Amino acid sequence: xxxxxxxxxxxxxxxxxxxxxxxxxxxxxxxxxxxxxxxxxxxxxxxxxxxxxxxxxxxxxxxxxxxxxxxxxxxxxxxxxxxxxxxxxxxxxxxxxxxxxxxxxxxxxxxxxxxxxxxxxxxxxxxxxxxxxxxxxxxxxxxxxxxxxxxxxxxxxxxxxxxxxxxxxxxxxxxxxxxxxxxxxxxxxxxxxxxxxxxxxxxxxxxxxxxxxxxxxxxxxxxxxxxxxxxxxxxxxxxxxxxxxxxxxxxxxxxxxxxxxxxxxxxxxxxxxxxxxxxxxxxxxxxxxxxxxxxxxxxxxxxxxxxxxxxxxxxxxxxxxxxxxxxxxxxxxxxxxxxxxxxxxxxxxxxxxxxxxxxxxxxxxxxxxxxxxxxxxxxxxxxxxxxxxxxxxxxxxxxxxxxxxxxxxxxxxxxxxxxxxxxxxxxxxxxxxxxxxxxxxxxxxxxxxxxxxxxxxxxxxxxxxxxxxxxxxxxxxxxxxxxxxxxxxxxxxxxxxxxxxxxxxxxxxxxxxxxxxxxxxxxxxxxxxxxxxxxxxxxxxxxxxxxxxxxxxxxxxxxxxxxxxxxxxxxxxxxxxxxxxxxxxxxxxxxxxxxxxxxxxxxxxxxxxxxxxxxxxxxxxxxxxxxxxxxxxxxxxxxxxxxxxxxxxxxxxxxxxxxxxxxxxxxxxxxxxxxxxxxxxxxxxxxxxxxxxxxxxxxx
Numbered sequence: 001x002x003x004x005x006x007x008x009x010x011x012x013x014x015x016x017x018x019x020x021x022x023x024x025x026x027x028x029x030x031x032x033x034x035x036x037x038x039x040x041x042x043x044x045x046x047x048x049x050x051x052x053x054x055x056x057x058x059x060x061x062x063x064x065x066x067x068x069x070x071x072x073x074x075x076x077x078x079x080x081x082x083x084x085x086x087x088x089x090x091x092x093x094x095x096x097x098x099x100x101x102x103x104x105x106x107x108x109x110x111x112x113x114x115x116x117x118x119x120x121x122x123x124x125x126x127x128x129x130x131x132x133x134x135x136x137x138x139x140x141x142x143x144x145x146x147x148x149x150x151x152x153x154x155x156x157x158x159x160x161x162x163x164x165x166x167x168x169x170x171x172x173x174x175x176x177x178x179x180x181x182x183x184x185x186x187x188x189x190x191x192x193x194x195x196x197x198x199x200x201x202x203x204x205x206x207x208x209x210x211x212x213x214x215x216x217x218x219x220x221x222x223x224x225x226x227x228x229x230x231x232x233x234x235x236x237x238x239x240x241x242x243x244x245x246x247x248x249x250x251x252x253x254x255x256x257x258x259x260x261x262x263x264x265x266x267x268x269x270x271x272x273x274x275x276x277x278x279x280x281x282x283x284x285x286x287x288x289x290x291x292x293x294x295x296x297x298x299x300x301x302x303x304x305x306x307x308x309x310x311x312x313x314x315x316x317x318x319x320x321x322x323x324x325x326x327x328x329x330x331x332x333x334x335x336x337x338x339x340x341x342x343x344x345x346x347x348x349x350x351x352x353x354x355x356x357x358x359x360x361x362x363x364x365x366x367x368x369x370x371x372x373x374x375x376x377x378x379x380x381x382x383x384x385x386x387x388x389x390x391x392x393x394x395x396x397x398x399x400x401x402x403x404x405x406x407x408x409x410x411x412x413x414x415x416x417x418x419x420x421x422x423x424x425x426x427x428x429x430x431x432x433x434x435x436x437x438x439x440x441x442x443x444x445x446x447x448x449x450x451x452x453x454x455x456x457x458x459x460x461x462x463x464x465x466x467x468x469x470x471x472x473x474x475x476x477x478x479x480x481x482x483x484x485x486x487x488x489x490x491x492x493x494x495x496x497x498x499x500x501x502x503x504x505x506x507x508x509x510x511x512x513x514x515x516x517x518x519x520x521x522x523x524x525x526x527x528x529x530x531x532x533x534x535x536x537x538x539x540x541x542x543x544x545x546x547x548x549x550x551x552x553x554x555x556x557x558x559x560x561x562x563x564x565x566x567x568x569x570x571x572x573x574x575x576x577x578x579x580x581x582x583x584x585x586x587x588x589x590x591x592x593x594x595x596x597x598x599x600x601x602x603x604x605x606x607x608x609x610x611x612x613x614x615x616x617x618x619x620x621x622x623x624x625x626x627x628x629x630x631x632x633x634x635x636x637x638x639x640x641x642x643x644x645x646x647x648x649x650x651x652x653x654x655x656x657x658x659x660x661x662x663x664x665x666x667x668x669x670x671x672x673x674x675x676x677x678x679x680x681x682x683x684x685x686x687x688x689x690x691x692x693x694x695x696x697x698x699x700x
Contacts, residue, residue: 002038002174003046006030010050018058023118024151027051027064028071028101032152033159035075036084037174041411043072048404063112063393065400067104071097071152073403080186084160094156098149106144108396110137112389116144180415181423181453192422204410204418211409219398226394227387235380238287238357239346242376245285246361249374252277253293253305255365258372261304262295265321275305282307289356290377292319293363296338300324304372341370348380355380420453424466427451431470438481441474511695512644517549518691519640519681526680527636533676536632541604545633548605552612552637555585582622585609607631612638617671628674635674639665639681642672647692658692 010030017024027050035043047068054061074097082089109117116122121143130136163171176183184192253274260268266275282291293305303319319325327335330349337344338360347358356377362370431444448470453463524545528537556564559581563574570578589606611625611634618626646661656664662682669678681688 003034003042003049006034006042006046007050007053009033010046011053014050014054014061015057018054021119023120023147025064025105026151026155027054027061027068028097028152029155029158031068031072032075032097032155033162035072036079036159036163037171038177039175040073040076041178041407043076044069044404044407047072048400051400060112060117062400063108063396064105066396066403067101067108069400069403070104071101074100090156090160094149094153097152097156099145101152102145102148103141105148106141109144110140111392112396116140178411178415179419180455181420181451184419184423189419192419192426203421204414207413207418208406208410211406211413215402215405215409219402223391223394223398227391230390231387235357238378238380239359241286242288242346242357242359242378243361245281245288245291246359246374246376248281248285249278249291249293249376250361250363252281253363253372253374255363255369255371258293258295258304258363258365262302262322271321275307278305278307285376287378288376289379290375292375293372294375295372296327296335298335298339300326338373416455416457417459420451420455420459420463423451423453424448424463428466428470438474438478441477445470445474512553512648513550515644515648515691515695516552516637516640517546519643519688520549520636521546522684522687522691523636523639523677523681526684527676530676530680532680533632541633544604545608545636548602548608548633549637549640551585551589551605552608552641553581553585554588554605554609555581555583557588558584579613579621582610582613604631604633607633608637610634612641614638615672616674620672630674632674636677639673639677642668643681643688658689 007030010027013026013029017026028047030050031043031047034046048065051061051065051068075093078089078093078096082093084090084093106116109115116125121140124143125136125140128136128139130139254270257268257270257274261271261274264271266272278291278293282288285291291307292303294301294303296302301324303323303325304321306319306323308318328349330347331338334344334347341362343362344360347360349356349358357380359376359378360373361376363372363374365371427444427448431441431448445467449467451463453460524537524542527533528542559578563570563577566574586606586609589602589609593602593606608631610622611630614620614623614625614630614634615638616627616630616635618624643661643665646656646664647658649655655661662685665673665678666682669675
């Protein structure tokens with residue numbers, strides 16, 4: 001409906017201007033309006049159909065359809081890239097549209113009609129008395145562009161008023177009426193276009209190339225067939241006209257007098273009477289440019305008669321009886337037949353005179369012998385000129401419909417194929433790259449469903465299947481996550497149970513595994529926050545370390561009770577036995593790893609169980625590792641384990657005051673402990689105090 005209103009408004013205004021013989025042709029009002037409101041294809045459709053309808057009162061209107069179509073393309077591009085939000089942009093648009101419309105329409109008028117179509121402009125040019133055709137054309141072009149700038153300014157003003165007063169919801173409905181899915185915003189379209197960078201040849205480009213090639217092929221084929229048919233028909237008509245003239249001339253010539261005509265010339269008896277008859281035959285023939293009578297030998301044609309226009313000044317003197325001319329190359333293949341006095345096929349020649357089609361007809365004497373030939377030449381130059389003009393006119397008309405077909409093809413493929421497919425690809429890419437976050441997966445599924453593709457064909461069927469698959473996969477991931485979480489809880493419960501078994505054998509380690517796990521969490525989060533060991537500390541590593549922390553003393557399960565719970569100081573032999581809890585813990589965890597494949601957190605549990613008594617300076621046990629050779633998880637646990645031992649009561653000692661415990665930890669930075677682990681631990685002192693208050697009520 002909007003396109004119909006646009007066409008009607010343009011046609012009515014153009015009709016009024018045509019009837020009033022105004023120098024302006026306002027066929028772009030609807031074009032600009034639909035390009036602004038509806039976009040590229042509605043604008044092009046309005047443009048081409050407007051000039052098609054204007055043929056009813058202006059037979060030349062269709063030649064300017066391509067100008068109107070280019071105006072639609074320029075308008076749609078300008079609105080998309082620049083917009084009409086600033087007065088400067090409006091001015092630039094009016095100037096640009098005026099130059100395009102005025103320049104192209106001026107060139108078309110001058111090429112087709114050799115003058116402007118407006119009588120007012122012709123009058124202005126005539127008053128200038130310009131002799132140079134180039135200067136006259138340039139002046140006309142300037143006038144035409146100026147008029148078009150004014151016309152485009154008025155048209156743009158009308159369109160802006162319509163856009164201002166028409167309710168926004170109606171404009172939105174018009175703009176979005178073609179979509180077969182949720183309408184995409186310009187930003188969404190640009191985002192999808194950006195995703196094409198990894199594609200060799202996108203659907204949009206492939207469809208564009210296909211449409212251009214197909215339409216061009218059709219245009220070329222139609223033009224070739226049309227021109228070929230016209231040329232053959234025109235050539236046949238020219239041949240028939242020449243044949244009729246040559247045969248009539250042969251009947252007018254007395255073959256028995258040819259020898260006298262050649263010998264005595266114009267003074268021969270009956271020569272002038274014959275010349276007059278030939279003249280009237282020539283004048284009565286259609287498109288015959290030359291009519292003559294000649295004799296032919298092996299080298300020359302000898303003129304007997306050469307009909308000349310008696311009423312107008314001739315371009316040159318006619319040949320006199322007896323004048324000889326060398327035989328042209330085009331006639332040499334026909335010489336045997338001519339010398340034998342036979343009829344020959346028409347000959348097409350392109351010589352110094354012109355592009356001609358020649359028919360020779362024999363003249364017989366009373367004995368039936370061929371004594372000469374009448375020749376009739378039909379000029380083919382007019383045909384070549386006409387064909388050039390015809391091709392130009394056809395191309396002008398077809399170019400507008402060529403643009404319309406291309407625009408329609410791209411519009412329909414865009415709405416039914418390109419945008420739906422690209423939208424699905426874009427949403428699916430987000431879905432597949434969204435990771436394992438359940439909320440994000442649910443949001444991506446909702447976003448995919450919000451496309452609401454309804455093309456009514458296989459694309460819609462594919463879309464429904466993709467939505468169903470994405471929703472099903474999301475639910476499966478949710479189920480797997482729940483199972484994984486339950487499994488993790490069970491594993492964590494087993495870890496705590498194992499750690500409790502060990503802790504319950506130790507008479508005075510009260511809540512040691514809970515506190516060390518909390519300290520480990522503080523340290524590993526502090527390291528990540530400061531960017532230390534960034535290549536190592538991933539989310540997975542942090543989770544593994546915190547979950548594995550309770551198992552760092554699992555090896556104590558192998559230590560005898562009399563050593564593990566001895567209230568006094570251990571002897572050297574007992575201390576050596578106590579030190580074996582690290583190696584025993586490693587063995588236990590390695591057996592667990594062999595049993596439960598792929599559980600990375602057990603590997604960190606092994607590292608902490610085996611090496612949490614190693615020292616930064618290499619003086620620890622069981623292997624005397626030093627520096628960063630010690631696994632990071634064990635270095636973290638070393639700080640947490642020693643601090644808890646200092647800050648907690650034991651059967652052999654009371655708890656150290658917090659300041660003293662922190663001082664000892666600080667002194668061990670760079671010798672006993674990883675200085676970075678100590679740094680982040682001390683920086684988190686408020687959190688450390690919270691843990692102490694929770695588990696050691698008498699400490700603070």
